[in-house]
Amino acid sequence: MKNYNVKKNTICPLRKSLRRILLYRGSLLRLQTLGVKRVYSYTLGKETGVSAEQVRKDFSVYRIKGNQRGGYHVDKLIADLESIFYHNGSQNIIIMGRGNIGSSLANYSNFIQRKINIVASFDIDPSKQRLRSEIPVYTLDRLGEVVKRFEVKTAIIAVPDIAAQEVCKQLVELGVEGIINFAPVILKVPSHIIINNVNLSDEIESVIYCVSQPGPLST
Amino acid sequence: MKNYNVKKNTICPLRKSLRRILLYRGSLLRLQTLGVKRVYSYTLGKETGVSAEQVRKDFSVYRIKGNQRGGYHVDKLIADLESIFYHNGSQNIIIMGRGNIGSSLANYSNFIQRKINIVASFDIDPSKQRLRSEIPVYTLDRLGEVVKRFEVKTAIIAVPDIAAQEVCKQLVELGVEGIINFAPVILKVPSHIIINNVNLSDEIESVIYCVSQPGPLST
Incomplete structure (x- = not known):
């Protein structure tokens, strides 16, 4: 490490x-x-x-x-x-984890409009492969093959927080360079990797906090 | 306006x-x-x-x-x-829209841990009331009653973009002061309202862009 x-x-x-x-x-x-x-x-x-x-x-x-x-x-x-x-054409990306957030992103129609191609999603639970969804769900043993075949450079991490670092490590080893991380943890990655942390609880909590303040203390 | x-x-x-x-x-x-x-x-x-x-x-x-x-x-x-x-105890919030994003947020277990109480959700489609979910789904005619009863000051907007401004207007009129907006539009609100825009496509697209750049041009 x-x-x-x-x-x-x-x-x-x-x-x-x-x-x-x-x-x-x-x-x-x-x-x-x-x-x-x-x-x-x-x-x-x-x-x-x-x-x-x-x-x-x-x-x-x-x-x-x-x-x-x-x-x-x-x-x-x-x-x-x-x-x-x-300028590089559309980009193929994958979703790691088909829980609530992962499935919600897989079904988000806006992405198609924006030329974001979600080519596959992954989940450790094999029963998720039967999900009704246009985006196929695979188990992790097919990750390497899919990343290579679709030249995937960007991945969304939407797995539980305890699994996020391990999934991230696998992605980086396969050559993925950009990660959008929805797990509420800070991932450790090599310096060339681009990470965007999206923490939905934080987004909501900061608004709640601001609303409950009569006047802010300071910047 | x-x-x-x-x-x-x-x-x-x-x-x-x-x-x-x-x-x-x-x-x-x-x-x-x-x-x-x-x-x-x-x-x-x-x-x-x-x-x-x-x-x-x-x-x-x-x-x-x-x-x-x-x-x-x-x-x-x-x-x-x-x-x-x-310091104000836990906060009651509501979710407008039970599509993918709204349902995903309604089922997000992290919120309970963080003392964010989602007390209700709303959708114009009455069939959504039969959704299997711990968070009740109401039609819009009950919005005023719920906001008043639970003293809701913060709401999540997860409706389609064409409906977002109208929903936002209704919330503001009912006294909601904080909005987390997942619809990909910029909402017009009075100056005392706190808005946090969360655009998931933008979050993903900016990473894709950075990954596809060999060297950034400028800040």
Whole structure:
């Protein structure tokens, strides 16, 4: 375990701007549905809760240019933003664990729209293979084969916390480089691995805490 | 709609330190299970991916003191951290929408452990009332009654994106002040409302993007 280090989930320096790019795209898709043809950085900023300057700065990182007078063409801007993500085509990912969270993600229709291909899921319980789901459920003995065949570089960990580190270790040994971790533990991984920890209890608890505070103490 | 503004999800200024506090607690609970009695800010920082200075600074915000020589007592520290959250006792929350995400959250056993009481869930589809689940499923006509009876101040929105803004509006009108939003839209709310947007596609997509980048362009 000597070469395993605790990683912060900010390893990819583009992550913050990237999250905003994803917000802009979500907002643009809604505007497109409403028939909007042109948009200003000001509008996009207002829709997504950031400043107009930040919107322009984020776009400039990806070399996306608008017209100061006419703003941005909605259709073209969406295409430009999508090219940031899909320049490598769609990506094959797997889900480890078919409990509540794993199954919920496997059935989440938004992913298809976003060109996230969930090619398989895994569970130690063989009875899970009979689950009604479009995403096949395999036992762990097929993990190596599936990762290789579909060139899987990213995996979702949705196993119980006691199993998460072991599953993570197996994934890393098979060449997986990106992990979205839903288990409420901090995983130890080599330094080149990108980890995003999503702790649903924390997301909820922090809101509950803020609501129950009459006035915050400090930052 | 004039008094509705787009909010950033950083409205509670304590949120960042609070998220770290939640990480520290998770790490401490694991250490406690392993029989560890004392812990140093250095250890906690290493476990959670932040600096020892940051750990001490976060604790000082909540007036938690350690002993420079002996570090912190694990049991006492957990109790101190928990008192930050539970000084008002446990909190009743509701889930709007019993699709995949809503049902997955309703069945998530971690919440009980964390004193998050999910008292009810709601869905427009009356057939959902027959779901096998410990959390009752009601139709929307009982929303007002449930919010009042259980003094609900926080709600989870897990409805389809087209319904999210309307559901949010109803919750706000009933006095709900905190919202965890799983719908991939930016909700417009009055300025006193605390919103936390959790977009699972974005969480996954940002990792996929980072993995597919040989070297990041910029921050």
